[in-house]
Amino acid sequence: MTRARRVWTFALALVLVAVVWELYKWIGPQDGGTVFGWTILPRANDQAMPHVWDMLSRYAQPERRGSTTSIFQVVLSGAWFTFRLALTGFVLGTAIGLGLAVLMARFRFVERGLLPYLILSQTVPLIALAPLVVSWGGKLHVGGFEWPRWLSAAVLGAFLAFFPVAVGTLRGLTATPPASLELMDSFAASWRQTLFKLRFPAAVPYMVPALKLAATASVVGVVVAELSTGLAGGVGRLIIEYAREATSDPAKVYTAVFGAAALGLVLYGLVTLIDLVTMRNRPREAGG
Amino acid sequence: MSDAGAKAVEVRGLSKVFNAGRPNEVPALVEIDLVIEPGEFVSLIGPSGCGKSTQLRLIANLLEPTSGEILVNGKPARKARLDQDYGMAFQQAGLFDWRSVVKNVELPLELKGWDRAKRRTRALEMLDLVKLTEFADHFPWQLSGGMQQRVAIARALAAHPPLLLMDEPFGALDEMTREHMQAELLRICGETSTTVVFVTHSIPEAVYLSTRVVVMSPRPGRITDVVEVDLGTRRDLDTREADAFFKKVTEVREALRGIQPAGIEPDIEQVVEEP
Numbered sequence: 001m002t003r004a005r006r007v008w009t010f011a012l013a014l015v016l017v018a019v020v021w022e023l024y025k026w027i028g029p030q031d032g033g034t035v036f037g038w039t040i041l042p043r044a045n046d047q048a049m050p051h052v053w054d055m056l057s058r059y060a061q062p063e064r065r066g067s068t069t070s071i072f073q074v075v076l077s078g079a080w081f082t083f084r085l086a087l088t089g090f091v092l093g094t095a096i097g098l099g100l101a102v103l104m105a106r107f108r109f110v111e112r113g114l115l116p117y118l119i120l121s122q123t124v125p126l127i128a129l130a131p132l133v134v135s136w137g138g139k140l141h142v143g144g145f146e147w148p149r150w151l152s153a154a155v156l157g158a159f160l161a162f163f164p165v166a167v168g169t170l171r172g173l174t175a176t177p178p179a180s181l182e183l184m185d186s187f188a189a190s191w192r193q194t195l196f197k198l199r200f201p202a203a204v205p206y207m208v209p210a211l212k213l214a215a216t217a218s219v220v221g222v223v224v225a226e227l228s229t230g231l232a233g234g235v236g237r238l239i240i241e242y243a244r245e246a247t248s249d250p251a252k253v254y255t256a257v258f259g260a261a262a263l264g265l266v267l268y269g270l271v272t273l274i275d276l277v278t279m280r281n282r283p284r285e286a287g288g
Numbered sequence: 289m290s291d292a293g294a295k296a297v298e299v300r301g302l303s304k305v306f307n308a309g310r311p312n313e314v315p316a317l318v319e320i321d322l323v324i325e326p327g328e329f330v331s332l333i334g335p336s337g338c339g340k341s342t343q344l345r346l347i348a349n350l351l352e353p354t355s356g357e358i359l360v361n362g363k364p365a366r367k368a369r370l371d372q373d374y375g376m377a378f379q380q381a382g383l384f385d386w387r388s389v390v391k392n393v394e395l396p397l398e399l400k401g402w403d404r405a406k407r408r409t410r411a412l413e414m415l416d417l418v419k420l421t422e423f424a425d426h427f428p429w430q431l432s433g434g435m436q437q438r439v440a441i442a443r444a445l446a447a448h449p450p451l452l453l454m455d456e457p458f459g460a461l462d463e464m465t466r467e468h469m470q471a472e473l474l475r476i477c478g479e480t481s482t483t484v485v486f487v488t489h490s491i492p493e494a495v496y497l498s499t500r501v502v503v504m505s506p507r508p509g510r511i512t513d514v515v516e517v518d519l520g521t522r523r524d525l526d527t528r529e530a531d532a533f534f535k536k537v538t539e540v541r542e543a544l545r546g547i548q549p550a551g552i553e554p555d556i557e558q559v560v561e562e563p
Contacts, residue, residue: 184399186375186453187396188370188372198384201384201386202384281385282429283385283429
């Protein structure tokens with residue numbers, strides 16, 4: 001698909017979601033529906049499902065009565081705050097993931113010993129982990145270094161981000177064609193030279209999808225961390241605050257939710273940019 | 289570069305057993321003796337499973353022998369590999385997709401730590417040798433199979449090694465490209481006075497290229513015959529149609545007759561082909 005067509009289909013998909021939303025509002029039961037006694041159909045009233053145009057126009061209105069800043073500005077600055085945390089978490093997680101992948105590719109016993117724990121680590125609920133990281137960080141005093149509260153959120157983003165990077169990169173580093181490895185051997189290349197001149201470049205197609213997963217995972221990690229540690233200033237905190245006003249101002253919470261979603265897309269876009277740069281001279285498989 | 293008086297390749301009492309001591313033990317090569325003088329072009333020919341590729345990999349020190357001795361350029365094979373005393377080309381050109389043609393040729397020089405300007409100059413010289421100068425900035429996937437294989441040869445010879453090891457390098461090419469590549473290879477090796485060990489299973493290819501054809505048989509792999517080919521150093525299209533050429537082709541074919549082709553016991557053959 002050409003790039004222009006991709007942008008078009010993306011815009012079309014957004015419009016389609018809005019249309020389905022409004023359609024349901026129109027035909028759906030106002031106070032929810034029951035099928036065979038089960039309440040499964042969501043309520044279609046304005047309080048539960050505000051109109052698309054109400055949500056969008058809410059951006060232009062002030063955050064609260066008497067305030068001069070529009071909600072757009074508030075969500076934007078919250079998203080910017082969260083973005084910086086997510087980016088820190090993404091970079092940190094990627095560095096850790098790459099390091100682990102190289103270690104596991106170099107020493108098989110590390111892979112055998114470590115991989116089960118990496119998988120186990122991802123089953124720990126983030127909500128449970130968040131307060132722990134905050135309290136550990138608070139106890140950490142190395143020299144004059146004080147652990148800032150936002151760093152805990154970034155660390156939690158990294159905690160979700162490192163996993164796909166480690167697994168995807170390991171897969172890529174060990175999928176090098178044997179003939180190419182033989183060639184490097186015939187040139188008496190060291191393990192390090194083989195790593196940087198062959199294994200890593202050959203692993204890029206495996207790493208890009210992993211980095212895309214990591215980018216969105218780091219946003220999720222940071223947003224959840226904001227919620228569960230009570231860190232103020234980010235879009236995660238806005239979601240909680242606005243959700244409390246849902247009865248009086250139902251469109252408000254959606255402005256923050258969309259802000260968080262856009263954030264994930266921006267980070268995802270950054271990775272796509274990396275993909276385009278590193279793969280610019282390579283043959284693309286059809287549909288890739 | 290090569291020690292005075294040293295043989296290009298010296299193989300004595302070489303044996304190779306895969307999976308030694310296990311139930312699926314396979315003797316791949318038994319008691320191989322082979323001496324190759326500098327400037328020779330030696331082909332190893334035989335049915336699949338005769339261990340010709342294994343022998344090439346042992347000379348290249350990509351495999352360790354079970355017993356016996358291998359000297360390359362007068363040095364133990366391992367030392368020769370670390371000194372980059374040989375270049376190698378495989379059936380798949382094996383160019384790196386993410387490197388331009390000229391950067392692919394620079395690879396061995398880069399690994400040796402040459403500086404940028406010096407290796408670029410040498411790589412362009414090599415591309416000139418294989419007549420691909422105008423494709424220096426192309427990427428491998430933009431080239432035909434024959435052109436890719438020429439780049440692979442340029443890469444193998446970039447550090448000017450005295451020895452070139454080739455494992456069925458033209459096996460994946462069509463007949464016409466193949467004949468052209470054979471002529472090109474002879475020209476290139478003549479200009480660079482490189483010794484070549486060439487694995488093939490094409491009889492005409494072996495005869496056309498070689499000064500000596502080593503005939504091998506499978507299970508266990510051993511040398512059954514050596515055919516000297518004295519067609520002179522200048523070989524061209526007429527060579528392929530000369531009586532002397534056909535006589536040599538017949539001679540090699542006779543030597544290969546009576547060798548039971550592998551494939552009757554395919555499981556063993558596969559083990560040997562994929563060590």
